[in-house]
Amino acid sequence: MSHLLTPLQAGSLCLANRLIMPPMATSKAEADGKVSRAILDYYQEKSAGGYFSLIIIEHSFIQQAGKASERQLSVADDSVIDGLQELAAVIHRNGSKAVMQINHAGSAAITEVTGVRPVGPSAVKNPRKGGIPHELSQTEIHEIVAEFGAAARRVKQAGFDGVEIHSAHGYFLNQFFSPLTNRRTDEYGGDVLGRIRIHLEAIKAVRAAVGGDFPILLRLGACDYAEGGTTATDSQIAAKEFAKAGVAILDISGGFSGYTIPGNNEQGYFAPLSAAVKQVVAMPVIVTGGVIDAQAAEQLLALGKADLIGVGRAVLQDSLWAKKAIESFQ
Template sequence: MANLFDPLEVRGVRLRNRIVMPPIATERATPRGEVTDWHLAHYEAIATDGPGLLIVEHTYIRRDGRVSDRQLGVYDDALIPGLARLAQTIKAAGAAACLQITHAGARTTRDLIGAQPVSAWTLPVPGDPETPRALRREEIQQLARDYAEAARRAQAAGFDAVEIHGAHGYLLGQFVSPLTNRRTDDYGGSLENRLRFPCEVIRAVREAIGRDLLVLYRFGADDLTPGGITADDAERIAPILAGAGVDILDVSGGLGGSGRDRFTEQGYFVLLAARVRRAAGIPTIGVGNVRDPEYADRVIRDGLVDLIAVGRAQLADPDWVAKARRLLASRE
């Protein structure tokens, strides 16, 4: 059975260990969404003798899809050189580099983007203040192309992988959740219809980048809100996402962050990720306030997940991985 420091190869991309740095927003970009020297230093510190896979924080695919004026962007070819410096920095330190691409949908604000936010339907994400307008069919199709263009830019910048953000109440999650999608066309209604747009995005991304890059999907596998997506739904959704072209499912939950603050234990989404793994038959990432190396090693050894995300602990101590290696070696 694999352990925390065994390598993992997924379709030709080799990860030196099973630890993932998940995407955590830093809001340190320029107002145009450009990479800064701060990003280079920040991610180099984490990548050095660090995780096997480093997922860079969410980058917006269009200006109307950002959630802050200091969020990283991937909406224009002019941003590729800065992103290339970032990818090169991460890879030179030994980690595989992944870029998360996203559109906020209803989670942004009119004040920020200068227009009414868009979504699957005219329903706000629970807990968010903005009422969006429903996207027209031609706009949905254009957005799929925009995701694909963002992935192409990530590839041009030298990233090993892209992660499509489909969790936490962002646009793709707004289509999947019945709490935010009341459409009556073929993008709404049944679970299969609500998955249509995310699957179109996945296929468009795969077509744009070919087979050279890994495609990850940040999967909102439980809305943690009555009437929303449940773990049982996730078992039906996961194989559909895998069939559309996803290589790795990064399993999280909470619609717009709802419900996650109730958890204090380590690995609060790991058992959910294990269910998703069995259903989809592809590698999964477990997440949820993981901080103890022995716990992280155990969930890998037990075969619950293939990779384990350690976020806040690595932010607090960029040497967490090196210290974990020494600790586990001393226990053998």
Template sequence: MAMLSSSLVLGSIQLKNRIVMPPMATSKAEEGKITADLIQYYKEKSADEAIGLIIAEHSYVSMEGKASANQVSLAVDADMEGLKALTNAIHAHHTPVFAQINHAGSAAKAEITGFPPLAPSAVKHPRAKAEELPQAMNTEDLEKVISDFALAAGRAKEAGFDGVEIHSAHGYLLNQFYSPITNQRTDQYGGSLANRIRLHIQIIERIRQTVGGDYPLTLRLGVYDGLENGSTMDEAVQACVMFEKAGLDFIDLSGGLNGYLRPGHSEQGYFQDFSEAVKQQVKMPVLLTGGITEAQAAEALLQAQKADLIGIGRAILKDSKWAEKALNTIK
């Protein structure tokens, strides 16, 4: 049997294959609420029942962490009805779905959130066009963020999501703490790698207290900033080892401050050197995304021990039957 079509256990659930539809923002929510249009989108993507796991688009954990106007909310209990309708629609097609929870940090805009942007340090975001600096987070801000992530994870579980992914990639708040470019703190949350991922560990631990030990939990780590003085491969490996000890069931690797792309790379699976290095040092499964569009390329990455799961984003966005066709191709 091809590895792509083989099953895999993630915490308390078993995936039917190794194909993952990673989070992709649709901008179909309205004032944070799930819409009929959004439910229809996920119905279509899950309809052929060939995707092993869907990780839904990033949802904000608090209003001050909202990244865009039409983003999904997991920030208040009133969101629950729409979220349950969404998970029910996907589960009708026998496909598990995770929620991805996020805080935008300095990538947030005051005109959308109504709050001044918060960040690890008062440092301009590398992709920001405005010159206004974010506010450096204080102890109270940090405690609220830990609580907000845990409460959002609890809502996700109650709404029927099969697991939760913590977003620490693509230049959002936790990625800002991870990267030495945006984290210039001199307290226990800055400096060494252990300090820069202290907030991640505290969030993982608080979520575990909220959802229990058996509920699947993952984290998407932005392993490559593509900028001078950014985070390193060695740090990515060390961080993933520490995340595993803290209670993750698998790790999802992607880009950092510069987003999901890797400048200068167009090969399928363009973070594979990072995923291979991480996979050699952790026991938990590793999810690789990045420009993978062909079933043969996905299978080759698995066979070469570059990863355990393959994220197929843009190809599934373009073709909702991609997974079904891929599994038939590599039989």
């Protein structure tokens, strides 16, 4: 049997194959962040046939101050749960598992969208976008951590199979992880263990909200590809702590480089990062980035670079991509 078609068990999450659809923002939600007909139709089309073992829903804001863009999905209050139940049901009917990604934009948010001043670990400019944020007090940090827990509770109530905490692409938790934006001198700054203190608190809050056997995934911006930024070594240290904290799957992407690496278009361009993380943890690792043909996905698995392959842009362009990929190995 091909590697791509091999089932995988991660905690209580049983995946039929190794192909997943990663979170990609659609800007198709209602203006208030509720699930829209357009969102339901989009995920119906992309998940048809159940060829992806797992669909990870695009990043969804946990509070208004953390909203990244117009028409972003919301998981910020209980009024969204009914719509999210419909969304989970669409994917389940098609035969795939569904996980929701929860996020706070931090200093990447803009006041025109949120209505409030952006916040961050330190009063330094976000390298990707935005101005200088309000530097959070420890009390404010604890409040946001609690919002991650509340958002995860809603995800579980809506019937999803797991929740993914977003710490990549220069968003809030990634801003704490990266020395480019975290200049704090308290226990939330300094070395890697200080900079991931908030991650561990968020994982703990999520676990308290969802119970012991609900899978928690974490998307890690594993390298900034920038002078003075995070490195693969930092991510190995972080990954070991996330494993101890009970994360079921680590989802590897870029940090302040975003979901690309400047000047690198090879298929699976984040594979050196996922391979480095796999050296130090036993949990399954997802790699996403530039995979456009099934043979490349198979090769990444065969070489042990990752356990699960996320295919994004190829699926945006061709909704039948996953069907063709799976059938090519049957």
